Amino acid sequence: MEKKLEFGEILSYAFTNGLKNFLSLIACYLLWMLTIWIPYLNVGTTIAMVTLPAALSKGKMINPLEIFDGKYRKFMGEYFLVVSLGMLIIFIATLFMIIPGIVMGIAYCLAPLLVVDKGKGATEALKLSNKITHGNKWTIFLVWIVLAIPYIILGWIWTPLAIIYLILLTPISLCAMASIYGQLAGDIEEG
Template identity: 45%
Template sequence: MNESGRAYYYASADGQATGPVSKQELRKLLKQHIIHESANVIRKGDAQWRRLSDILPPQGSPYSLAPFKQKQKFHALAKGEVGKGFLPILLDTYAIAFKNFLSVFLAVILWALTIWIPYIHIGTTIAIANLPVDLAKGKIISPTCIFARRYRQFFGEFFIMASLMIFGIVTGSCLFIIPGVVLAYSWMLAPILLIDKGVNPTEALTLSNKYTYGNKFSFFLASIALLISFAVLLGLMSLISPDLGMIISILLAPVMGISLIAAMYKRLVLLQAKEA
């Protein structure tokens, strides 16, 4: 390959500048999932790093940014087609939870143990928020994946987005509660989109609102059905032993919540991107 075309360096997982590489090589690394669309890239002679997604325009990848930039793609979502079948969403949630129960539960335990280490906890919190992405893509996760260094690079954007979400939801809740609930459902995918698609905080909130538009009721129904089934299970367990019911709730609650988000992300984002 012509060495003159190797003009780019990218930040590896440990933060080191790696290269030089060409644009073609960057695309190959992206396709192999060695680097991410949100990876930092710099060209020889430039003074500032940029996101890889700014360097490489989308080329039809099922997880590229192309569908986000075509407003007409959201019209199909606005029909509320997912709302016609909240039962498949619920079943998908159970399937994801059953397949990944131990890994997700251990990841949550490790996350809880890092509360006493603020710097590490920043990265693990962002990683936990991003777990539904890997689950939605059918990946087999490791509990220790939450310690990956790459998550800490999103701290600034994640903090800004979380602050905007909290402010909006709290303000909406003060207006007869319902607006706050609607905003919570509208923005439920924002933390995932921020990391998975490499967009900025406001773009993540906007995209989440567009993806959930017309589909909030289906998510609400799936949530209620999940809570009812969860309550029935806990009731049965409590008849055997109140302590057993408490233990089951501690074990299942975080796993089921993460799995539900994964099921929705799979249907609202990944499948729509493939169809596009």
């Protein structure tokens, strides 16, 4: 049965949990930026950062040092495969007047989380992400637009304000994705 996302519920969860985890999520990003120069370690921390919403969807308080856990490097091959396949499909879809690319980007937004959190293979994760986002793409799109509009407006007014908003937005957007992921993929069995 198709699950329906509620716009207000996603934003409420995003702000509540984003503020609750604000310092730890900002610390995660700072630690991640420090690892950019360490190639192998950075792959694991990047995968950890991308898949933080999976942990947040379970109501976990995030420990910033968790991004160094070796379990994330275990998924390196599948992660690169799912991201590469997804980006290739999105690129091709974008050639058809941009909008199909946006739709496919939303359709595949949960695939990396399904690979790391649920242990799905790359193609299975892409299919499953497309399936569970079906009927909810407009809601997901509207959440991202609502969160992005202040950034765009502030960027026109004064760039430092936009940067401050972007820092504040980071935990909130991660928690918005956590809400979406938790509602749509929370009961999917690990495979």
